[in-house]
Amino acid sequence: MLLLLGLAGVCSWRLVDSAAVSGAFLAEIGLERRVELLTLDDQERTRRTLDDAAELLEPLRACVPPDGTVVLSRREPGLSDPAQARLMLLRHQFAVLLYPARVLAIAGPLPDPLSMVDRAECEIWIADLSPGLPVPPPFELALELERFRIWRWQGAMR
Amino acid sequence: MEALPGLLLLLGTPAALGACCACVLGLRAREDVPAFAAKAWLLGAFLLAALLFLGLVAGVPLPVLRWVPPGALAILVPWALRARRDRPATAAARRPGHGLWLAVTAACLLATIDRIVRADEAIVCFSDEGHIWNVKARAIWEGGGFTPEFRALVSEPDAPAPQLTFPHRDYPLQNPLLQLWSFLCAGDVTLWQCRLVIQPFALALILLLAAALRRVAPPVVAAAAVALVALSGSFQAACETATADMMVAFGLCASLDAWSRYRAAGERRHLAVFAISLASLAWSKNEGMVLAGLAGAACVATDFRAAGSGRTARMLALLPAATVIVGQAAFNAWCDVHSDILAVTPQGSFLTRVATQAAANLPVIGRYLLEVGVLQPRATNLVPLLAVAAFVLFPVRLLRRMPAATLTLLGAAAAYLVVYLGTPRFVDWHLQFSLDRVLLHVTPLAALWLAAAVATLWRPERVHERLE
Numbered sequence: 001m002l003l004l005l006g007l008a009g010v011c012s013w014r015l016v017d018s019a020a021v022s023g024a025f026l027a028e029i030g031l032e033r034r035v036e037l038l039t040l041d042d043q044e045r046t047r048r049t050l051d052d053a054a055e056l057l058e059p060l061r062a063c064v065p066p067d068g069t070v071v072l073s074r075r076e077p078g079l080s081d082p083a084q085a086r087l088m089l090l091r092h093q094f095a096v097l098l099y100p101a102r103v104l105a106i107a108g109p110l111p112d113p114l115s116m117v118d119r120a121e122c123e124i125w126i127a128d129l130s131p132g133l134p135v136p137p138p139f140e141l142a143l144e145l146e147r148f149r150i151w152r153w154q155g156a157m158r
Numbered sequence: 159m160e161a162l163p164g165l166l167l168l169l170g171t172p173a174a175l176g177a178c179c180a181c182v183l184g185l186r187a188r189e190d191v192p193a194f195a196a197k198a199w200l201l202g203a204f205l206l207a208a209l210l211f212l213g214l215v216a217g218v219p220l221p222v223l224r225w226v227p228p229g230a231l232a233i234l235v236p237w238a239l240r241a242r243r244d245r246p247a248t249a250a251a252r253r254p255g256h257g258l259w260l261a262v263t264a265a266c267l268l269a270t271i272d273r274i275v276r277a278d279e280a281i282v283c284f285s286d287e288g289h290i291w292n293v294k295a296r297a298i299w300e301g302g303g304f305t306p307e308f309r310a311l312v313s314e315p316d317a318p319a320p321q322l323t324f325p326h327r328d329y330p331l332q333n334p335l336l337q338l339w340s341f342l343c344a345g346d347v348t349l350w351q352c353r354l355v356i357q358p359f360a361l362a363l364i365l366l367l368a369a370a371l372r373r374v375a376p377p378v379v380a381a382a383a384v385a386l387v388a389l390s391g392s393f394q395a396a397c398e399t400a401t402a403d404m405m406v407a408f409g410l411c412a413s414l415d416a417w418s419r420y421r422a423a424g425e426r427r428h429l430a431v432f433a434i435s436l437a438s439l440a441w442s443k444n445e446g447m448v449l450a451g452l453a454g455a456a457c458v459a460t461d462f463r464a465a466g467s468g469r470t471a472r473m474l475a476l477l478p479a480a481t482v483i484v485g486q487a488a489f490n491a492w493c494d495v496h497s498d499i500l501a502v503t504p505q506g507s508f509l510t511r512v513a514t515q516a517a518a519n520l521p522v523i524g525r526y527l528l529e530v531g532v533l534q535p536r537a538t539n540l541v542p543l544l545a546v547a548a549f550v551l552f553p554v555r556l557l558r559r560m561p562a563a564t565l566t567l568l569g570a571a572a573a574y575l576v577v578y579l580g581t582p583r584f585v586d587w588h589l590q591f592s593l594d595r596v597l598l599h600v601t602p603l604a605a606l607w608l609a610a611a612v613a614t615l616w617r618p619e620r621v622h623e624r625l626e
Contacts, residue, residue, distance in 0.1 A: 003551055004616055007544060007608075011382055014539045018389035021536065022269045034272070037279050042349050049280040066300060089284075096288035097281075097349075099296045099324075100311050 126151035176202020178238035184427030186247030196366035255377025262381035266388035277398030281349040295337035360397035375609035409439025437478035456565035512580035
């Protein structure tokens with residue numbers, strides 16, 4: 001009986017706490033916002049997940065071949081820790097969204113393209129997250145978006 | 159896809175397949191609506207994934223594959239209608255306290271649906287949901303089926319840079335195939351709709367748990383136990399994603415519930431549900447495979463003293479799960495993918511690592527169990543801890559009363575402990591990123607076991623139905 005009473009006590013505490021947490025979570029937003037969430041389109045859900053980098057998704061999906069490589073590039077000197085963390089997060093997200101293309105993230109100057117991939121004939125696309133900074137040859141501008149630019153380098157073997 | 163017809167095709171097909179399959183097996187909604195709905199989803203999702211798998215193995219092109227499940231449904235509907243006519247249902251009698259149980263279950267369902275709606279504001283692109291499960295579905299899609307291109311994608315090493323994309327390539331296919339279904343419905347990879355086929359497993363688990371609890375425990379205890387599980391932090395976090403952990407928890411709970419119903423009534427229909435639940439569990443995740451083996455072995459081991467009739471049928475019920483395990487192993491061998499847990503590393507084979515790392519890993523595992531299982535009550539709501547406490551105090555009585563479930567839970571604890579002891583990774587890292595999910599796998603069954611234990615210890619004379 002003591003065990004059952006103890007069990008009932010612990011369960012009651014957990015139930016009250018869980019109900020309070022769930023209640024608070026439910027009360028965070030109203031019906032209007034829930035209806036809005038139900039009716040969001042793909043584009044808006046993408047924007048809410050990737051923020052301004054959502055602009056890159058469709059152009060990259062359209063132009064990067066399955067065996068291509070995408071480099072998310074931020075070349076500003078002295079990139080802050082949060083900015084670097086954001087770059088890494090974007091790399092993880094785009095690695096799924098652009099699968100099976102390879103996605104790399106490089107903070108700082110771009111290295112020699114040949115050192116970045118194991119296959120010289122592979123296409124390398126630079127998603128330039130540092131607009132305003134010049135990209136050295138051999139990359140050529142492929143697409144100018146509202147906030148970002150996409151550069152392309154095609155391997156010498158092709 | 160947001161349009162109603164798209165959603166109907168996406169979710170209605172597995173639901174209708176499952177409902178028809180349940181009717182053909184002899185289950186009736188009127189007898190137990192929540193249990194019927196939950197089992198219908200389990201059966202439908204499993205059948206849908208199996209149809210897609212067989213279609214892909216047969217080389218059916220992806221645009222044609224889309225029509226295979228609706229075609230199967232067209233065959234099943236008249237069969238189910240005929241089966242329904244042949245076996246009329248009787249509505250279950252309502253016990254006192256039914257209203258409270260119903261209200262709590264409905265509240266848990268609403269809270270979970272709300273979580274799902276809010277989680278789906280984001281697309282699938284991160285964490286295990288993206289890198290393990292979604293990418294595998296994308297590999298099938300990009301490869302055009304189980305083609306040499308798919309095989310190259312899956313077996314290709316992660317050169318040149320160390321990639322976190324696509325770990326655990328050996329994981330079973332049920333989840334990726336269900337996500338592939340959303341791609342087939344849309345005619346392209348989907349960004350968040352692929353989650354919608356996995357998330358109903360959380361709702362089905364609540365319904366199944368509520369029905370199973372009502373069967374073995376008084377309504378107040380049943381209502382409390384379902385709320386403890388469904389409102390826990392781990393459950394609410396898992397229902398937001400397309401990972402397979404909810405499928406594991408659901409399959410384990412469904413297997414033991416179906417086995418208990420079969421042992422109570424001796425009806426073959428429950429044995430059939432047990433067989434498919436076990437197969438679904440084995441096809442959900444590698445952990446599910448281990449748990450399916452343990453649950454199957456526990457049921458067989460505790461079956462020895464049962465009457466001789468139907469023993470062959472009970473042994474045959476293990477066949478679907480065994481087929482799934484062997485089939486998945488053959489598929490992995492064809493793809494040249496292997497389990498990282500069982501891999502031979504510089505530290506030796508898995509068993510060597512268990513022996514050499516045990517002394518160092520055991521205190522770390524104990525510390526994490528204390529932190530995640532006890533000191534973070536919002537994650538698990540202490541259900542596994544309470545189950546352990548009850549078992550320590552009444553080991554013989556509870557083992558004798560609920561042999562299969564007790565042995566399954568003990569086996570699961572031992573199996574997970576051995577995995578952590580022999581892990582090829584840093585044990586801290588491994589525990590940090592998996593322990594709460596591993597606890598979630600067993601928490602619903604532990605809650606069911608705990609509620610049945612309370613019913614047994616509290617008023618044993620009033621217990622009519624039991625958990626085996």
